[in-house]
Amino acid sequence: MILAASQMRVRRFGRQLLLLGMLGMTALGSAWAASAVPLPRIISSHGRYELRVDGKPYVILGAQVNNSSNYSAMLPEVWPAIMDVDANTIVMPIAWQQIEPNPGQFNFSFLDRFLRQARQHHVHAILLWFATWKNGNPNYCPAWVKLDNSRFPRVVNRNGQLVNSLSPLASTTLDADRTAFVALMKHLKAVDPEHTVIMVQVENETGTYGSKRDYSAAADRLFNGPVPHRLVRALGLRPGTWRQVFGSHAADLFHAWNIARFVNQVAAAGKAVYPLPMYVNAALRNPFHHNPPLPYEYGGPTYNAIRVWKVAAPDINIIGPDIYMRSSRLYFKVLQQYHRADNPMFVSETGNAPVYARYLFATLGHQGIGFSPFGIDYTGYSNFPLGARRIDRRTFAPLSLEYHLLRPMDSLLARLSFAGRVYGVSEPDDRHSQTIRLGRWEATISYDMPMFGDSPYKRPQPLDGGAIIARLGPNEFLVTGVHARVSFSLVHRHSNEFVIFNRVVQGTYRHGVWRFMRVWNGDQTDWGLNFAARPQVLHVRLATY
Ligand code: DGJ
Numbered sequence: 001m002i003l004a005a006s007q008m009r010v011r012r013f014g015r016q017l018l019l020l021g022m023l024g025m026t027a028l029g030s031a032w033a034a035s036a037v038p039l040p041r042i043i044s045s046h047g048r049y050e051l052r053v054d055g056k057p058y059v060i061l062g063a064q065v066n067n068s069s070n071y072s073a074m075l076p077e078v079w080p081a082i083m084d085v086d087a088n089t090i091v092m093p094i095a096w097q098q099i100e101p102n103p104g105q106f107n108f109s110f111l112d113r114f115l116r117q118a119r120q121h122h123v124h125a126i127l128l129w130f131a132t133w134k135n136g137n138p139n140y141c142p143a144w145v146k147l148d149n150s151r152f153p154r155v156v157n158r159n160g161q162l163v164n165s166l167s168p169l170a171s172t173t174l175d176a177d178r179t180a181f182v183a184l185m186k187h188l189k190a191v192d193p194e195h196t197v198i199m200v201q202v203e204n205e206t207g208t209y210g211s212k213r214d215y216s217a218a219a220d221r222l223f224n225g226p227v228p229h230r231l232v233r234a235l236g237l238r239p240g241t242w243r244q245v246f247g248s249h250a251a252d253l254f255h256a257w258n259i260a261r262f263v264n265q266v267a268a269a270g271k272a273v274y275p276l277p278m279y280v281n282a283a284l285r286n287p288f289h290h291n292p293p294l295p296y297e298y299g300g301p302t303y304n305a306i307r308v309w310k311v312a313a314p315d316i317n318i319i320g321p322d323i324y325m326r327s328s329r330l331y332f333k334v335l336q337q338y339h340r341a342d343n344p345m346f347v348s349e350t351g352n353a354p355v356y357a358r359y360l361f362a363t364l365g366h367q368g369i370g371f372s373p374f375g376i377d378y379t380g381y382s383n384f385p386l387g388a389r390r391i392d393r394r395t396f397a398p399l400s401l402e403y404h405l406l407r408p409m410d411s412l413l414a415r416l417s418f419a420g421r422v423y424g425v426s427e428p429d430d431r432h433s434q435t436i437r438l439g440r441w442e443a444t445i446s447y448d449m450p451m452f453g454d455s456p457y458k459r460p461q462p463l464d465g466g467a468i469i470a471r472l473g474p475n476e477f478l479v480t481g482v483h484a485r486v487s488f489s490l491v492h493r494h495s496n497e498f499v500i501f502n503r504v505v506q507g508t509y510r511h512g513v514w515r516f517m518r519v520w521n522g523d524q525t526d527w528g529l530n531f532a533a534r535p536q537v538l539h540v541r542l543a544t545y
Contacts, residue, residue, distance in 0.1 A: 036193075037054055037055075037194050038052070038054065038195075039276070040054075040198040040199060040276060041277060042277050042318070042344060042369070043418075044344075045418070046420070047340075047341030047342075048367055048417070048418055048420060049344035049345075049367070049418070050414055050415070051198075051199075051277070051344070051369040051370070053124060053195070053198050054195070056411050057412075057414030057415040057418060058088075058124075058198070058369075058410060058411060058414055059088075059364070059369060059370060059406070059410040059413055059414045060088070060089045060126070060346065060369060060370025061086070061088045061089065061370070061371065061403045061410060062087055062088075062089040062090075062126065062370055062371060062372025063081070063082050063085050063089070063090055064090075064091035064128075064349060064372050064373065064374045064375070064376060065078050065090065065091065065375075065376060065377045066374075066375050066379055066381045067093060068379075069092075069377050069379050070092055070093045070098065070114075071098075071110060072109075072110055074379055075113070075117055077377055077378045077379045078090075078379070079117065079121055080378055081378050081396065082121065082376065082377075083121065084393050084400055085399050085400045085403055086400055086403040086404045086407055087376070087403055088123055088124060088403075088410065089123060089124045089125065089126055089198065089372070090121075090123050090124075090125050090126075091125070091128060091201075091372050092114060092125055092126070093127075093130045093204075094110075094111060094127050094129060094130065095131075095140040096129075096130065096131040096141050096142055096177070096180050097140055097141060097142045098110060099180065100142055100180045100183070101142055101143075102144065103142075103176075106180075106187070108184075108187045108191075111127075111184075111187065111188070111191075112191060115191060115192060115196050118196050119194070119196055124197070124198045125197045125198070126197065126198060126199045126201065126372075127184075127197055127200045127201070128201045129184070129201060129202050129203060129204075130204050131180065131203055132166050132168075132173055132177045132206075133165070133166070133203040133206040133207070133259070134203070134204045134205070135204060135205045135283065135297075136165050136205060136207050136208050136283070136300070137164045137165055138152075138154075138165070139164075141166075145176060149162070151172050152172060152176070153166070153173075153216070155167050155211050155213070155214040155216075156211075156214060156216045156219075157210065157211035158211070158215050163208060163209075163211045165209070167214045167219065168214070168258040168259045168261070168262040168299070169214060169216075169218060169219055169222070169258055173262075174262050174265060177262075177266055178265060178266045178269045181266050181269065181270045182269050182270055182272075182273055184270070185200070185271075185273045185274040185276075186273050186274065188274060188276075189274035197276065198276070199276055199277045199278065200276050200277075200278050200279075201280065201281060201320075201348065202267045202270070202278050202279070202280055203266070203280065204281060205281055205282065205283040205297060205300060205322065206259050206263060206297075206299065207255070207283060207296075207297035207298055208255065208297065208298050209297055209298075210295075211298065212252045212299075213251045213258075214255070214258075222254075222258075223241075223242050223243075223251070224241060224242075224243075225242075226239060226240065227239065227241070227245045231257060231308065231311050231312070232245060234307075235307060235311070251298075252304075253304075253305060253308050255298050255299030256298075256300070256301070256305035256308045256309060256312075257308050257312050259299045260309045260312035260313040261312045263280060264312060264313035264314065264315050264316060267313070267316055277317045277318070278315065278316055278317055279316060279317055279318035279319065279346065280301055280309070280316050280318075281320045281322050281348035281349060282300050282301040282302055282303075282320065282322060282338075283297040283300055284296075284303075284321055284322065284323065284324075284325070284334060285302045285304070286330075287303060287325075287330055287333040287337055288330070290304060303334075303338070306319055306338075306340070306343070310342055310343070317344065318343060318344045318346050318369075319338065319343055320338070320348025320349075321334050321335075321338045321347060322348055322349035322350070323347055323349070323350045323351075323356075324350065324351050324386040324387070326351065326353070326355055326356070327429060328426065328427075329428075329429070331426075332362060332426075335347075335359075335362055335363060335366045336366075339366040339367065344369050345363065345366045345367055345369060346368065346369050346370045346371075346372075347359070347363050347370070348372060349373070349374040350371065350373050351374070351375075351383075351386055351387040352373045352375040352376055352383075352387040352388050352391070352395070352396070352399070353389075353395070354388070354399075354462065354464065355462075355463050355464070356373060357399040357402055357464060358398070358402075358426040358427055358463065358464050358466040359426050359466075360399075360402050360406075360426075360466070361402075361424040361426045361466030361467060361468055361481070361482075362466065363424070364413065364422060364424040365422070365423050365424025365425055365426075365468070366424075367417050367418075368417075369414070373387075373399060374387065375387045375391070378391065378392075398482070398533075401482060401533060401534070401535065404535055405480060405536075405537070406468075406480075408508065408509040408510055408512070409509040409512065409537065411512050412478075412509065412512050413468070413470065416470045416471075416478075417470075421471040421472075422469075422470045422471075423436045423443075423468065423469045423470075424469075425466060425467055426465070426466040427464065427465035427466055431447045431448045431460075431463075433445060433446035433447070437491065438477065439474055440474070440491055440492070441490060441491065441542060442488070442490070443477075443479075443486055443488055444486070444487045444488075444489065444528075445467045445484050445486055446484070446485045446528075447461075447483065447484055447485075448465075449485045449530070451527065452523060452527055453527060454527070462483075464482060465481070465483035465484040466481055466482055466484060467479065467480065467481030467482075467484040467486055467531065468480050468481060469486070472539070475502070475542045475543065476539070476540070476541050476542075477539075477540045477542070478538070478540075479537075479538045479539075480531065480537045480538065481536075482531055482532075483532070483533055484530075484531050485528040485529065485531075486528060486529045487528035487529070488542055497544045498544060498545055499542065499543075499544055500542075500543050500544065500545050501521075501525050501540065501541070501543070502541040502542060502543040503519065503539075503540075503541045504519065504520040504521070504524075504529065504538055504539075505517075505518075505520070505538065505539045505540075506518050506536060506537065506538055507537060507538075508537060509537065514539070
């Protein structure tokens with residue numbers, strides 16, 4: 001029977017992947033012998049990535065709280081939103097000022113309480129280390145750091161003025177940040193044997209607004225010296241000074257190199273005590289306009305600096321884009337820029353307005369290991385126009401529907417994605433249809449269509465459509481989506497060959513196990529497979545006559 005067959009195939013993929021693992025696929029994390037629960041880690045094979053949590057493939061269906069929600073008094077306004085969106089992972093800042101208010105005196109009481117509550121709510125967590133850089137500035141550093149400019153120097157701009165961003169070249173700053181981060185990771189290791197925390201973001205949107213680099217005398221000396229051999233060799237360039245090697249991009253890439261090296265040393269020291277996967281997030285520059293360059297956050301892991309970051313920061317597993325661009329043209333371009341063979345795709349932040357929710361489908365289509373909208377709590381703050389103007393259950397409804405749809409099958413999707421079998425698309429702003437090539441088949445995904453008939457709606461519907469197709473076998477697919485019509489055709493059709501659904505079965509996953517609900521036929525298949533705004537998952541077997 002069709003369902004049993006597809007289930008068996010899915011199990012077979014699992015065994016194949018296990019075999020791949022035994023045959024020596026790269027492990028970016030190492031096994032954590034001390035605990036019964038395996039350490040979260042990222043594995044890679046053929047330029048694809050899988051996040052493993054509790055020993056199983058995992059997709060981060062994330063929700064990041066607002067910046068100042070990292071205090072116990074706020075948690076009662078955080079959890080209801082996390083539960084409403086049905087996230088499997090809460091993303092929470094831990095601020096340096098909060099854990100080390102005085103040098104060497106650490107306080108982890110918030111973290112301890114937060115972890116207890118995360119477990120009670122059955123979610124995993126990601127911690128954000130807000131320290132030397134938070135959106136480029138040191139405001140989350142303790143007062144003894146951010147007010148002591150002689151010990152922890154700020155960047156100096158071209159005119160000799162101070163900028164509110166710490167210089168990445170000060171070893172005093174690196175030592176202090178690294179010491180605090182190591183204390184955090186040591187504590188986490190001690191209090192979290194079940195690995196509630198699955199990943200840590202090191203710093204937040206690193207870089208500097210308003211100056212391409214540090215122009216202090218010490219920085220100038222380095223800038224006028226040679227580009228480190230390691231970097232020129234990795235990039236396949238000829239040696240020379242920064243200006244000779246990188247021309248007009250020299251200043252910002254010099255800054256990127258220094259920040260990335262700083263961040264890597266913090267991450268490496270943290271991993272040495274507790275090797276969780278670690279990542280950085282990027283405040284993006286416009287993905288199309290690089291010449292002439294528009295101002296952006298210089299030195300961060302923007303697309304032009306990804307290669308420099310990869311060389312300078314090998315202990316950082318992921319560079320994630322923070323995508324606050326509503327336009328589908330820009331969003332799709334950013335996904336392309338950060339989906340690379342050397343970088344797992346993780347949308348580290350995105351807007352919480354309803355129009356962003358649909359981009360989860362395209363993210364998964366880029367073999368995404370996770371998606372995490374920002375500003376998911378009921379503390380009364382809205383970051384409009386980047387995010388939603390009004391924060392309530394209605395605003396979160398599209399995200400909530402998608403997480404509700406995907407959460408019971410996240411492990412299966414992650415496993416299929418790692419095997420290169422998952423495709424996903426999001427409704428573009430102009431609502432044109434998209435095609436996906438699936439062996440001898442082609443799927444067409446169209447939007448703004450009624451469920452019955454072929455004429456598009458007269459009144460435009462909200463932009464919330466998208467679909468995911470997973471290849472289970474040559475003629476067999478797992479198909480799901482929201483407000484989208486999925487139709488299948490043959491790529492090369494003989495004149496006397498016609499496509500027919502052999503069988504379309506709707507079911508649900510419960511903890512990864514498929515349960516039959518009904519067979520779709522008649523009106524439910526005659527106009528293509530029309531997904532409504534409700535959780536619908538189909539196993540589709542195609543045939544010809
Ligand atoms: C991106 C930052 O990383 C977040 O911490 C937050 O400040 C948002 N921007 C606000 O839109």
